[in-house]
Amino acid sequence: MSDELTTRRxxxxxxxxxxxxxxxxxxxxxxxxxxxRSFTRAVADREFDELAGYFSDDGVIDMxxxxxxxxxxxxxxxxAGMAAVPLSGAGYVLSSPVIEVDGDTAxxxxxxxxxxAEATIGTKRVRVWGVWEEGRYRCRYRRVGGAWRxxxxxxxxxxxxxxxxxxxxxxxx
Amino acid sequence: MTESELEQMVAALSGRVGRLEDVExxxxxxxxxxxxxxxxxxxxxxxxxxxxxxxxxxxxxARTGRAELAELFGEMEAAGNPHDGYVLSSPVVEVDGDEATGHWxxxxxxxxFPVMGGTLRVFGPWWEGRYRCSYRRVGDRWKxxxxxxxxVAPDKDIEAGRVG
Numbered sequence: 001m002s003d004e005l006t007t008r009r010x011x012x013x014x015x016x017x018x019x020x021x022x023x024x025x026x027x028x029x030x031x032x033x034x035x036x037r038s039f040t041r042a043v044a045d046r047e048f049d050e051l052a053g054y055f056s057d058d059g060v061i062d063m064x065x066x067x068x069x070x071x072x073x074x075x076x077x078x079x080a081g082m083a084a085v086p087l088s089g090a091g092y093v094l095s096s097p098v099i100e101v102d103g104d105t106a107x108x109x110x111x112x113x114x115x116x117a118e119a120t121i122g123t124k125r126v127r128v129w130g131v132w133e134e135g136r137y138r139c140r141y142r143r144v145g146g147a148w149r150x151x152x153x154x155x156x157x158x159x160x161x162x163x164x165x166x167x168x169x170x171x172x173x
Numbered sequence: 174m175t176e177s178e179l180e181q182m183v184a185a186l187s188g189r190v191g192r193l194e195d196v197e198x199x200x201x202x203x204x205x206x207x208x209x210x211x212x213x214x215x216x217x218x219x220x221x222x223x224x225x226x227x228x229x230x231x232x233x234x235a236r237t238g239r240a241e242l243a244e245l246f247g248e249m250e251a252a253g254n255p256h257d258g259y260v261l262s263s264p265v266v267e268v269d270g271d272e273a274t275g276h277w278x279x280x281x282x283x284x285x286f287p288v289m290g291g292t293l294r295v296f297g298p299w300w301e302g303r304y305r306c307s308y309r310r311v312g313d314r315w316k317x318x319x320x321x322x323x324x325v326a327p328d329k330d331i332e333a334g335r336v337g
Contacts, residue, residue, distance in 0.1 A: 005176065008176050008180070009176070012176075012179060012180060012183055015183050015187065016183060019183065019186055019187055019190060022190050022194065023190060026190070026193055026194065026197070029197060093260055095204075095260050095261055095262060096204035096205075096207060096208055096261050097204070098201045098204050098205055098208075109208070111204075111208060111211075111259070111260070111261075113258060113260060113282070129297060130296035130297030131296045132258055132282050132284070132296065133258075134211070134258035134259075134282075136208075158211075158212075159211065159256050159257070159258050160256035160257075160258070160284045160285070160294070161256070
């Protein structure tokens with residue numbers, strides 16, 4: 001094989017490796033979006049037993065006023081506790097993902113809306129349309145054994161009334 | 174397959190991957206822009222436009238260039254800081270080299286209305302709007318080169334020339 005042919009083939013192989021990496025980033029983007037959308041749909045469907053499986057073993061969550069919770073088992077226990085909260089009949093919309101992938105780790109910001117349809121008046125739950133909340137997820141993800149998982153999940157409601165300023169926000173950015 | 178044919182195939186694949194990367198970059202631009210709109214981060218939003226961008230938002234009339242756009246954002250900032258929620262959805266983005274176009278659906282959920290002495294919290298009202306945008310690659314990032322936005326439901330916007 002001539003030197004020129006060897007160089008061309010080497011250049012082609014390098015370009016193919018770069019292409020493979022670029023495709024992997026696009027596929028990772030899609031996989032992470034699927035992960036987060038499936039998680040939110042599971043929350044809406046109150047499939048609390050499944051939720052811990054979306055996290056890495058060392059995952060950390062910081063949801064609204066609950067404070068940071070570390071480790072998959074503790075996260076599972078936290079979500080199991082949500083089963084005791086009465087079904088609110090709320091709808092969820094997850095939108096505007098902005099995901100940055102860096103090899104086997106990634107960071108993402110999302111907008112979340114909850115559309116409520118029930119309110120407590122006195123001791124009764126009544127149907128009330130229209131009330132909504134807007135929240136923001138700031139998350140980190142890691143590829144574990146070929147599958148993407150949450151490693152950090154930070155969530156706050158920001159509108160129309162903002163949750164208290166989180167003391168741990170910077171940890172998650 | 175010859176070396177030359179292989180090179181052409183790799184170049185074509187690289188172009189196709191590049192277009193997918195551009196679509197994702199443009200989605201990030203527009204999604205971040207609307208999140209900043211909800212957060213009223215006007216200065217950061219201004220940087221998302223090309224120097225010669227043409228922006229035509231509802232009844233405000235077309236503004237050309239960053240200076241006129243800064244003036245418009247100043248007017249919008251002075252109008253107050255309503256605690257409304259925004260949902261951006263259904264992007265359709267077409268890329269052609271360093272230019273692109275995009276159509277999006279937008280919803281705004283309103284909850285505060287001015288009354289004598291303050292605002293009244295009322296949930297339920299919403300608007301649906303449409304973005305029709307052009308984007309241009311400037312250096313290594315995408316920016317808005319043109320943005321038209323109109324409400325379409327439940328009531329369509331009145332065009333600028335017919336206001337008043």
